[in-house]
Amino acid sequence: MHPSAILHMARGKGKTVPIKLLSSAGTGFFYTTRRNVSRTPEKFKFVKFDPIVRRRVLFTEHKIK
Numbered sequence: 001m002h003p004s005a006i007l008h009m010a011r012g013k014g015k016t017v018p019i020k021l022l023s024s025a026g027t028g029f030f031y032t033t034r035r036n037v038s039r040t041p042e043k044f045k046f047v048k049f050d051p052i053v054r055r056r057v058l059f060t061e062h063k064i065k
Contacts, residue, residue, distance in 0.1 A: 019044065021059035027052040031059060 016034040021044065023029045029052050035044060044061040
């Protein structure tokens with residue numbers, strides 16, 4: 001193939017969407033990550049560190065606005 005033809009080839013759309021993991025401690029602290037919608041249909045829930053309360057708390061998935 002000609003080198004310039006490689007640059008113009010179409011690529012598929014990604015299946016990952018950005019999400020926000022919001023702290024359940026009510027501090028408003030959040031992490032952002034990406035999630036593959038086709039492989040994980042349920043919402044994410046992680047126990048992660050919240051630096052405002054300095055404890056590990058449950059983080060639940062919310063949409064990024």
